[in-house]
Amino acid sequence: MCLGVPARVIRVEDNEALVAVGSVEYKASLLLLEDIKEGDYIILHAGFAIEKVDPVEAGETLKLFLEIEKDFPE
Amino acid sequence: MKYVDEYRDRELIETVSQEIKKISKKNISVMEVCGGHTMAIHRFALNTMLPDTIRLLSGPGCPVCVSSQSFIDTAVEYSKISGMIIATYGDLIRVPGSHSSLEKEKSNGSDIRIIYSVLEGLEIARANPERTVIFPGIGFETTSPATAATVIKAKRENISNFFVLSAHKIMPPVMKALVEDGVRLNGFIAPGHVSAITGSVIYNDLASRYGLSVVISGFEPLDIMQSILMLVRQIEAAHPQVEIQYKRVVNKEGNKIAQELVNHVFRTCNDDWRGLGMITSSGLSLCDEFAEFNPKRHFRINVPETIEPKGCICGNILRGMKTPPDCKNFAKECTPMNPMGACMVSSEGTCATYYKYRN
Ligand code: SF4
Numbered sequence: 001m002c003l004g005v006p007a008r009v010i011r012v013e014d015n016e017a018l019v020a021v022g023s024v025e026y027k028a029s030l031l032l033l034e035d036i037k038e039g040d041y042i043i044l045h046a047g048f049a050i051e052k053v054d055p056v057e058a059g060e061t062l063k064l065f066l067e068i069e070k071d072f073p074e
Numbered sequence: 075m076k077y078v079d080e081y082r083d084r085e086l087i088e089t090v091s092q093e094i095k096k097i098s099k100k101n102i103s104v105m106e107v108c109g110g111h112t113m114a115i116h117r118f119a120l121n122t123m124l125p126d127t128i129r130l131l132s133g134p135g136c137p138v139c140v141s142s143q144s145f146i147d148t149a150v151e152y153s154k155i156s157g158m159i160i161a162t163y164g165d166l167i168r169v170p171g172s173h174s175s176l177e178k179e180k181s182n183g184s185d186i187r188i189i190y191s192v193l194e195g196l197e198i199a200r201a202n203p204e205r206t207v208i209f210p211g212i213g214f215e216t217t218s219p220a221t222a223a224t225v226i227k228a229k230r231e232n233i234s235n236f237f238v239l240s241a242h243k244i245m246p247p248v249m250k251a252l253v254e255d256g257v258r259l260n261g262f263i264a265p266g267h268v269s270a271i272t273g274s275v276i277y278n279d280l281a282s283r284y285g286l287s288v289v290i291s292g293f294e295p296l297d298i299m300q301s302i303l304m305l306v307r308q309i310e311a312a313h314p315q316v317e318i319q320y321k322r323v324v325n326k327e328g329n330k331i332a333q334e335l336v337n338h339v340f341r342t343c344n345d346d347w348r349g350l351g352m353i354t355s356s357g358l359s360l361c362d363e364f365a366e367f368n369p370k371r372h373f374r375i376n377v378p379e380t381i382e383p384k385g386c387i388c389g390n391i392l393r394g395m396k397t398p399p400d401c402k403n404f405a406k407e408c409t410p411m412n413p414m415g416a417c418m419v420s421s422e423g424t425c426a427t428y429y430k431y432r433n
Contacts, residue, residue: 003110003422004216004267004293006077022075029193031223032332041077043270043323046163046213047191048220050332051270051323053077058322065086065296 004045006053009038019044077322081294082118090299091123098306103129103258105394107249108265109136109422110293116431118295120302128302131257131394132427134248134350135265137213138165138420139392142346143380145241146171146416149210151375152239153184159207161195164188165420166210168413172381192224199228199236208369211240216267218242218358219332222339225360225367237369240359243345246276247356253284255350257394261287261305263298266320273328274316281314292320339364348416349389386415391424398428405429 007019007028017036019028021044028049030036041053106112112132115121121130134140150171153160160176167176167186180186185205189195192209199207211221221238228236245268253259264277269290277288287308291301301319308314318324336358345357360368385403390396398404398417408414410426417425 004270006075008076027191029191029220029223031227032219032329032335034331043267045216045267046220047193048223050216050219050267051329054322058077061292061297061300061319061321062080065083065090065300 004043004050006041007044009036009040009042011038012036017042017049019049078294081292081296083296087118087120087123087295087299090296090303094128094299094303094306095125097310098125098127099310101127101129102260102306102309103131104261104263104302104305105131105133105252105257105259106263106298107133107135107245108268109139109420109424109427110267111135111263111265111291111298112424112427113422114293114295114298116427119431120295120298123299124302128306131259132391132397132424133252133394134347134392135214135245136417136420136422136424137217137243138169139388139416139423140243140347140350141166141169141212141241141416142348143172143382144346144377145210146175147173147377147380148375149176149208149239150174150179151377152208152369152373153179153186155206155373155375157205158185159198159202159205160184160186161189161198161207161209162186163190163212166212168419169416170383170414173378192220193227196224196228196233196236199233203235206235206237208237208239211238211242214243214245214265214268215271215336218336218340219271219329222335225339225364226335228367229364234366236367237372238360238367239369240340240357241345242340242358243347244342244356244358246280247353248347248350249280250284251350251353251356252393253286255393259286260309261289261314263301263305264288264290266290266292266324269318269320269324269328271329271332273326274318274324275326277316281316285314287314288316290316290318290320290324292323347392349392383414388415388417388425391417398425401425405432
């Protein structure tokens, strides 16, 4: 029950969003977040959007991995 | 899937593994607190990609597992009241209590409904005004804001037949209790989604006062491997601090809206943890303004004396002192189909995870 997954926001209506995890759609309550719009990614946990996924930071994390890789050319 | 696939890249995981092997010199133990991390570590066999210097311990971060036996027994007793509906997260119904489980009561005719979101519990109450609905509130900082938001909604909409049996728990006190209890640790892989709500600040004194390294981690294999690398770097440099690996979701301050809702509806209380006993200020109970939602105010029940399942060592497993194969029931009498203890019930439970990936 305690797992959270990244989900893409398809539509926002008042305090609720329709979101997709892969091809499966869920309802996500937006009572815990502000300023969510279509195309955003949120973490879905027990029917609630608990936080927004920050695309810039996501890219930075991946860049770090690629940097380690440079140290290991083979 | 975006934000999933790119963090499962086998080659990159291997690269991080090589880097860890290169720099790890000291023998260390780190604990992954969250059941979601335990699952990912075993599913992707990350433990096999670490050098012998690093020992991973599983911690008390599966909400169903840490729910005390008396909490289960209390929920079972409420379910027997006529006209009662128990609306609960799915895993909880299978946890064996002292004498029964919610699942058994359901087959005896009690009205027990599985919900995915606590808001569904409120909707059941609204649709059945002549009945009473109790929601057993379990979960950590990730889950309590949803309960708080729902209680506020119930109050605003004057729904008076919805109640919350709160066993919500908070994470830092139990992490400290483990260390004070003598569990030898160098650091924590800290829970990503708890921290999304609370911010990274809640762990500051684990580093400053307890000298522990803390890295808040995402849930994909690459996230976890990078978190271990960050921990090893800190520990090798003898420089314990709180770092965030899961920056795409976690920041210092956390989700302020969620924090305010929780502070408005709940206050901290001493709470009972399976295997760990009472821990000071580690739980949340409804504050006076919302006390009307506490079922204890409205219904009298007699909870029988607690009996712990025979031979079950969940308690020691939740403290990182034992692993499931140390239990003589593991994969014999105790399986996910027929769980004897809470750690075998939930898919995030350590015993269930070990069972699933045992070969
Ligand atoms: S295997 Fe079963 S009985 Fe043994 S500790 Fe785990 S849950 Fe308890």
